[in-house]
Amino acid sequence: MQIEYQTFQLIKRFALTISRGTSAGTTNVWVRVGADGYEGWGETAPFSWSGIHQDAEITIKHLQQLQPQLESLHPLEREKIHQVMATAHMPSGARAAVDMALFDWMGKATGLPLWKLWGLDRETTPITSVTVGINEPEQVKERVRDWLEHAPGCALKIKLGSPKGLDFDRSIIQAVKEVAPADIPLRVDANGGWDLAGAKEMCDWLADQGVTYVEQPLARGQEDDLIPLRQSSPLPLFADESCLDRADIVKLADRVDGINIKLIKCGGLTEAMGMIKTAQACGLQVMLGCFSESALSIQAAIQLSPLAQTLDLDSHLNMKNIPFEGVSLQEGRLLPGDLPGLGVKKGKDL
Numbered sequence: 001m002q003i004e005y006q007t008f009q010l011i012k013r014f015a016l017t018i019s020r021g022t023s024a025g026t027t028n029v030w031v032r033v034g035a036d037g038y039e040g041w042g043e044t045a046p047f048s049w050s051g052i053h054q055d056a057e058i059t060i061k062h063l064q065q066l067q068p069q070l071e072s073l074h075p076l077e078r079e080k081i082h083q084v085m086a087t088a089h090m091p092s093g094a095r096a097a098v099d100m101a102l103f104d105w106m107g108k109a110t111g112l113p114l115w116k117l118w119g120l121d122r123e124t125t126p127i128t129s130v131t132v133g134i135n136e137p138e139q140v141k142e143r144v145r146d147w148l149e150h151a152p153g154c155a156l157k158i159k160l161g162s163p164k165g166l167d168f169d170r171s172i173i174q175a176v177k178e179v180a181p182a183d184i185p186l187r188v189d190a191n192g193g194w195d196l197a198g199a200k201e202m203c204d205w206l207a208d209q210g211v212t213y214v215e216q217p218l219a220r221g222q223e224d225d226l227i228p229l230r231q232s233s234p235l236p237l238f239a240d241e242s243c244l245d246r247a248d249i250v251k252l253a254d255r256v257d258g259i260n261i262k263l264i265k266c267g268g269l270t271e272a273m274g275m276i277k278t279a280q281a282c283g284l285q286v287m288l289g290c291f292s293e294s295a296l297s298i299q300a301a302i303q304l305s306p307l308a309q310t311l312d313l314d315s316h317l318n319m320k321n322i323p324f325e326g327v328s329l330q331e332g333r334l335l336p337g338d339l340p341g342l343g344v345k346k347g348k349d350l
């Protein structure tokens, strides 16, 4: 197969602030594999926390190193391709982009969208949440109003864990509740911004505010503290930064209620499917989430979305430029479409 790759820029409509910092744009990588007259596409986006760092430069370097070995294989030889990437310790984002492209190729070669190839029922796709970052209360209200206009029917995922402390976090929730309709589902992601005492206090308070779950209350590395937190918390707990792949699920099974799977974090659709089965076996709920991704890799996650209980696939809805297009929101849901493969097309800005 031939493999090609290039970077592209995404500019956010609203800069997003979480507990670790602010992002107004991103440089992602577009990967294309070609064979037998068909071309499959994949994408990766940067992410970093607790000593993990991946970006476009690192992705391109690894793709260049493995290009001769990868090009000696056919897109249907996914197992061999994954062995090559694992042996070379290729970062998860680069592996994810290649894996997505292989599945996109297979869907195009067979003329079927992936959800159909996998036998999934798209009607079970849950609504997605859209993200409200950490900000002053007036800016939070402006962000919520914009989402209510542009993404009706979605849940709101509110970023907390502000370095300004728990009172500031409470002011964000109060601002959201001033402008959001009472029946809109509210979810919270602290991105590891609390300590155990603060997390206990906030889980109690957020339950009273009608929030439905809390994601990554404690930083990666503090998983032992999830045990007492879960014993006291009236809200379900989800792991994101603490859960990279299948191996982490087994370690977390007795201390969280669900896991957030991201294709770029775990290494692609192949590993994500393994994670979903592992989570089901451990009795954990599955959320599918994203980094600062375009519609290309969001479309890959959408193909799996009928298997998730919770979706957080909104990054492409916060981009000014549109390099790729996928399905549009229908009453809060991103239903997998009928185009083959990932179901993604070139957008007006590519």
Ligand SMILES: [Mg+2]
Pocket (backbone or CB within 6 Å): 189, 191, 215, 216, 240, 241, 260, 289
């Ligand atoms: Mg998260």
